[in-house]
Structure formats: C-alpha cells, structure tokens
Amino acid sequence: MYHVNKQGYYGEFGGAYIPEMLYPNVEKLRQEYLKIMGEESFIKQFNQLLKDYVGRPSPLYFAKGLSKKHGTKVYLKREDLNHTGAHKINNTIGQILLAKRLGKTRIIAETGAGQHGVATATVCALADIQCVVYMGEIDIQRQAPNVARMKMLGAEVRPALSGSRTLKDATNEAIRDWINNPVDTHYIIGSAIGPHPYPDMVTRFQSVISEEIKWQLQEKEGRDYPDYVVACIGGGSNAAGTYYHFLDNEKVNIIAVEAAGKGIQSGESAATSQLGKEGIIHGCKTLLMQTQDGQITEPYSISAGLDYPGVGPMHAHLYRSKRGTFYSATDEQAMKAGLELCKTEGIIPAIESSHALAIFEHTTFKEDDIVVISLSGRGDKDLDTYIRYFDL
Amino acid sequence: MNRINRKLEASNKLLSIYFTAGYPDLENTVPIIEQLEKSGVDMLEIGLPFSDPLADGPTIQASSTKALKNGMSSEKLFEQLKNIRKTVEIPLIIMGYFNPILQYGVEKFCQKCQEIGIDGLIIPDLPVDVYHQEYQEVFEKYNLINIFLITPQTSKERIELIDSVSKGFIYMVSSASVTGAKNTFGDAQTDYFKKVEAMNLKAPQIVGFGISNKETFESATEYTKGAIIGSAFIKVVTEKGISGIDPFVKSILS
Numbered sequence: 001m002y003h004v005n006k007q008g009y010y011g012e013f014g015g016a017y018i019p020e021m022l023y024p025n026v027e028k029l030r031q032e033y034l035k036i037m038g039e040e041s042f043i044k045q046f047n048q049l050l051k052d053y054v055g056r057p058s059p060l061y062f063a064k065g066l067s068k069k070h071g072t073k074v075y076l077k078r079e080d081l082n083h084t085g086a087h088k089i090n091n092t093i094g095q096i097l098l099a100k101r102l103g104k105t106r107i108i109a110e111t112g113a114g115q116h117g118v119a120t121a122t123v124c125a126l127a128d129i130q131c132v133v134y135m136g137e138i139d140i141q142r143q144a145p146n147v148a149r150m151k152m153l154g155a156e157v158r159p160a161l162s163g164s165r166t167l168k169d170a171t172n173e174a175i176r177d178w179i180n181n182p183v184d185t186h187y188i189i190g191s192a193i194g195p196h197p198y199p200d201m202v203t204r205f206q207s208v209i210s211e212e213i214k215w216q217l218q219e220k221e222g223r224d225y226p227d228y229v230v231a232c233i234g235g236g237s238n239a240a241g242t243y244y245h246f247l248d249n250e251k252v253n254i255i256a257v258e259a260a261g262k263g264i265q266s267g268e269s270a271a272t273s274q275l276g277k278e279g280i281i282h283g284c285k286t287l288l289m290q291t292q293d294g295q296i297t298e299p300y301s302i303s304a305g306l307d308y309p310g311v312g313p314m315h316a317h318l319y320r321s322k323r324g325t326f327y328s329a330t331d332e333q334a335m336k337a338g339l340e341l342c343k344t345e346g347i348i349p350a351i352e353s354s355h356a357l358a359i360f361e362h363t364t365f366k367e368d369d370i371v372v373i374s375l376s377g378r379g380d381k382d383l384d385t386y387i388r389y390f391d392l
Numbered sequence: 393m394n395r396i397n398r399k400l401e402a403s404n405k406l407l408s409i410y411f412t413a414g415y416p417d418l419e420n421t422v423p424i425i426e427q428l429e430k431s432g433v434d435m436l437e438i439g440l441p442f443s444d445p446l447a448d449g450p451t452i453q454a455s456s457t458k459a460l461k462n463g464m465s466s467e468k469l470f471e472q473l474k475n476i477r478k479t480v481e482i483p484l485i486i487m488g489y490f491n492p493i494l495q496y497g498v499e500k501f502c503q504k505c506q507e508i509g510i511d512g513l514i515i516p517d518l519p520v521d522v523y524h525q526e527y528q529e530v531f532e533k534y535n536l537i538n539i540f541l542i543t544p545q546t547s548k549e550r551i552e553l554i555d556s557v558s559k560g561f562i563y564m565v566s567s568a569s570v571t572g573a574k575n576t577f578g579d580a581q582t583d584y585f586k587k588v589e590a591m592n593l594k595a596p597q598i599v600g601f602g603i604s605n606k607e608t609f610e611s612a613t614e615y616t617k618g619a620i621i622g623s624a625f626i627k628v629v630t631e632k633g634i635s636g637i638d639p640f641v642k643s644i645l646s
Contacts, residue, residue, distance in 0.1 A: 017490060019447040019516040020541040021565060162453050175446050176570045182545050280491045280517065293465040294495030295443040
C-alpha cells in the first residue's frame with residue numbers, strides 16, 4: 001500500500017515525466033533494476049562491500065543521555081559511522097554495481113552539499129570508472145572541502161552555472177548531460193527522487209538501514225520494531241531507507257522532520273510538505289515548492305542537504321495518506337539539537353540529522369516508547385557552519 | 393481542419409521557428425510573431441518559459457530565465473495573444489514544460505488555446521504514454537494537436553507507437569542532445585533521417601535541434617517535411633532585436 005506500484009506510482013505521486021531523449025535509458029533501467037538486484041552474484045557483492053568497505057552493519061546505539069533527558073528510550077541508527085560519513089554511500093555502492101552490469105563506462109551525479117558527490121566519486125574510484133559531478137557554482141564556493149575530496153578521488157567537478165546555481169540546477173545539468181550522452185553514461189541520483197524507477201531503486205539500496213534496525217532491536221529489546229522511526233527529509237533517501245521495512249507495520253509510527261529554515265512563513269524555508277503543491281520536478285509527480293504559475297522556487301535551509309524544492313514521491317504519499325507525521329524544525333531548533341547531542345552523547349551530527357534530533361521540540365514520547373532516530377551523517381563537513389553559528 | 397494539417401498538406405521544406413515568449417522584452421511576443429510571418433516562416437513554436445527547462449541547452453535556458461524575470465507567465469502569454477488571429481494566419485504551437493500547464497489546469501489551458509487560435513502543443517516532459525491515458529481526450533476536445541519527439545535512440549516499436557498517436561507531425565530530434573546550434577550534420581544524422589523516412593510513417597517528420605543555417609536546413613529537409621530553428625534564432629534576436637529577423641529568415645529561405 002505504501003510501496004511503489006507496477007506503474008511507478010506511490011498513490012498519486014511518482015511516475016516518469018521525462019523528455020523522450022531520456023526514455024531509452026530510464027526504460028532500460030526500469031526493465032533491469034529488479035532483475036539485477038535479485039541476482040545472487042549482485043547481492044553477494046553488494047553485501048560484501050557494505051560490510052568490508054562501508055563498515056556495515058552500522059550500530060544501533062542506545063542513547064542513554066538523550067533518553068534520560070527526554071524521558072523515553074532513544075536509539076540512534078549510526079549512519080554517520082559509514083565510510084564517507086553518511087548514508088549516501090549505501091546507494092552509490094548499489095548503483096555503481098548496477099551501472100557496471102548495464103555496461104556503462106561513465107558516471108554522472110548531482111550534488112548539493114557535496115556528500116552524494118563524494119560518495120559517488122568514492123565508488124567510481126573503487127570501480128575504476130570515469131566520474132563527473134555537477135554542483136551549483138554557489139555550492140562549490142560554500143563547500144570547498146568536499147570539492148577537494150571529489151577531486152582527490154579522481155572525479156571532475158563541473159559547476160552548474162544556470163538558474164540559481166544550487167542543487168536544483170546541478171540536477172538539471174546532470175539530466176542534460178545524460179541527454180547528451182545516452183549510451184555510455186549512467187546517472188547516479190542521490191536521493192529518492194527522479195523518474196521511476198529511481199525513487200524505488202534508491203529506497204531499496206537504502207533499505208539496509210531498516211533491515212538492520214529490525215534485527216538489532218530484536219537483540220536489544222526482544223522485538224523487531226520500534227514505536228517510532230524518526231528521520232530528516234530533504235529529497236528523502238535516508239528517511240526512505242529508515243522507514244522501508246516498517247511501512248506496512250501500522251504499530252510503527254513514522255515521523256518525518258523537514259527543514260523549516262527561518263520559519264515556515266518566512267519565505268526562507270524548505271518544508272516542502274507544508275509549502276509545496278502537487279507538480280512535476282525532475283521527472284516525477286510530487287509535492288514541490290513553486291509559484292502560482294508553476295515555476296519552481298528556491299528553498300532555503302541552513303543545511304545544504306535539505307534545501308531541495310521537492311520531496312521524494314514516497315514521502316509525498318506518506319504525507320497525503322497520513323501514514324507519516326510531518327514536522328519541521330527551524331535552523332535554530334536544529335542547531336540547538338545538534339549541540340545537545342554533542343554535549344550529552346559525544347557525537348557531532350550533520351546538520352541534516354540535527355533536524356531529526358529536533359523532534360523533541362515538537363512532541364513527547366512515553367517512558368517505555370522505543371524511538372529510533374536516523375543519525376544520517378556526521379558533522380565534520382558542517383564545522384564551518386557550526387563555528388559561525390555558535391561563534392566557537 | 394487544423395491549420396497544422398493544412399500547412400503540412402500544402403507545402404514542403406517547411407521552416408518553423410521557435411522563440412521564447414517575453415524575450416528579449418516582455419512585449420516582444422506579438423511583434424516577433426508578426427514579423428516572422430511577414431518574412432515567410434511557415435509555422436511557429438511559441439516557447440512558454442519554465443524555470444527548469446531540462447531538455448534545453450544554455451541559449452534557451454538563458455532566454456527562459458530572462459523572460460520569466462521580465463514577467464512572462466501562462467496568464468500573461470494568453471493575454472498577449474488574445475487578438476493574434478486578427479493579424480496572423482500561420483499555425484501557432486505553444487511549446488512548454490508540463491508543470492506550468494498542470495498548475496494552470498490542463499483543461500483550462502487547452503480551452504484558452506482554442507479560444508485564441510493556438511493549433512498545437514509541444515510538451516517535452518509529457519510522455520506519450522501518459523498523454524494517451526490521461527490527456528488525449530481533453531486535447532482533442534479543444535482541437536489541439538499534440539506533437540511528440542523522437543530521437544536517434546528511439547526504438548522502431550516506439551516510433552510506431554508515437555506515429556499512431558500523432559495527429560500532426562513528429563518532431564524529430566536530430567541527435568542525442570539538448571537544444572543548441574550546430575553548423576553541420578554528420579553521416580549519423582543523415583542515416584537516421586533516411587531510416588525514419590524509410591519507415592513510411594503516417595505523420596510527416598519535422599527536424600529540430602541543431603538547425604542553425606541554410607546548410608543544416610537544406611540537409612535536414614532533404615529527407616523530411618521541414619525543420620525547426622530555435623537557439624540560432626534566439627541568438628539573432630538577442631544580438632540584433634526584431635530588425636535582425638527578416639535578414640535571418642531570408643538567409644535560410646533564399
């Protein structure tokens with residue numbers, strides 16, 4: 001009911017609204033992805049790399065300090081401990097193996113903050129395959145360390161000079177590149193967005209997160225599901241992976257935290273479920289922020305990984321069907337929650353993940369509730385922002 | 393009979409021009425249309441600008457951004473074109489991305505097009521399958537022809553499917569690329585034109601993407617019904633304004 005249907009839709013959201021130039025590639029992917037992902041040799045290679053290269057399983061850590069402070073049982077799913085520092089690598093490992101099996105010799109990707117770009121450059125180095133990453137010119141200036149990382153890993157970073165010169169435009173440029181290079185190139189989309197089958201494919205690669213949560217909770221709590229799963233949502237790939245195996249278990253409450261930026265009504269926000277309307281962005285029908293005339297608008301969040309004007313179609317459906325409860329955290333609430341995690345648990349989170357941690361500002365849990373929060377990434381990349389924000 | 397069909401029946405080597413509405417200045421839309429007809433162009437694609445034109449290269453992306461900044465919108469375009477059929481005879485097609493049309497309301501958009509005298513639509517990100525299932529009825533209710541694209545990568549089966557749904561012409565994208573001018577066509581393009589010509593499709597083909605001058609126009613129309621010039625024309629109006637239109641069209645048609 002909450003999974004993708006045969007036509008590529010989650011309820012009324014999803015589909016593949018693509019120019020004809022992209023049709024052969026997307027159609028080929030649609031026909032092949034489940035078949036390839038089901039092959040024994042693929043599964044073996046994927047799991048091996050997740051274990052030996054990424055460092056999975058990522059721990060499910062009982063956060064004693066946070067639990068005490070908020071009067072409930074809080075577990076953190078430590079995606080921040082993955083190689084390259086976030087959940088993004090789960091998807092890029094999967095897609096690079098898939099691209100090789102499709103006979104592709106060149107990889108392109110888009111990136112906002114640079115996390116998905118680094119994760120893509122990493123797997124391309126690993127697989128010895130050419131890599132071009134599109135990044136908005138403004139983001140290139142804001143995220144110099146990640147640009148350097150990608151270059152060290154052998155990727156070419158191409159600036160997106162059009163439009164607002166941020167993530168949305170980097171995605172446009174990557175799509176244009178794919179139109180211009182339809183035969184040899186695979187496009188590794190970094191979030192649970194884009195035309196079908198991308199949202200489902202990315203979600204499946206990320207679903208290892210909830211798969212591990214199930215057996216880890218069984219070990220720690222004697223049952224294989226929590227009362228709540230909480231994740232931050234930009235495009236929504238870490239959230240999709242965190243929810244995946246609990247979507248049909250109605251005992252599990254699904255909580256999403258979007259970036260409210262400077263406040264939902266401030267005009268500087270990325271809370272798509274609140275501010276978005278149904279429309280088409282980057283090949284799928286979903287909720288997106290736009291003008292009355294249907295022009296896509298520029299979102300804002302202190303966290304570069306959450307400022308995408310759309311949201312994955314699965315999440316639009318979770319929102320519309322009320323299966324998920326959507327909150328939004330302001331910059332201030334997220335930064336405060338991030339700092340709280342540093343002080344109480346000794347973990348510096350990515351600012352994206354800090355939005356999920358800000359859930360305690362919005363709701364309370366019962367003492368014996370089991371609350372699993374996806375700690376999707378580590379905060380090293382955000383030090384500059386933390387330094388400026390807290391005047392450290 | 394729709395003006396597009398009449399034109400396709402009446403002539404060969406059609407020259408069609410794409411331009412972005414509201415560019416270079418907001419009020420240039422109607423004067424550009426009138427001048428293009430006067431100069432002898434057979435058909436026009438009026439570009440409804442979009443913030444994120446995925447299938448377009450830098451020239452049209454830039455003209456779209458400028459047009460939006462100038463204040464162009466669906467509402468504005470319809471207002472500008474209100475009386476266009478008092479002065480202009482040739483087929484007029486609106487080319488735009490799907491989201492602005494969806495927000496305007498697909499039926500309301502089609503109804504407005506019919507009122508004004510628009511003959512067809514080209515919506516690159518509305519795939520033939522979705523059109524066929526969800527929108528064909530409403531397009532036809534308002535006597536609008538929807539134009540589909542094919543590319544060198546489109547399979548024979550899919551070209552046949554597109555041909556079966558096409559009521560006007562097929563927009564043949566010359567090569568695997570976004571829009572933007574090229575100076576010549578290579579053997580690969582010519583082979584592709586010939587291959588499609590040999591399929592004897594019901595709908596005539598008009599070539600677009602990469603047509604920029606007399607040479608590319610001539611080689612494209614050797615095997616097809618006509619050709620569309622977009623980016624190269626935008627460059628002309630960018631550099632020379634409306635006075636540059638007539639010499640440019642003459643240089644193609646002479």
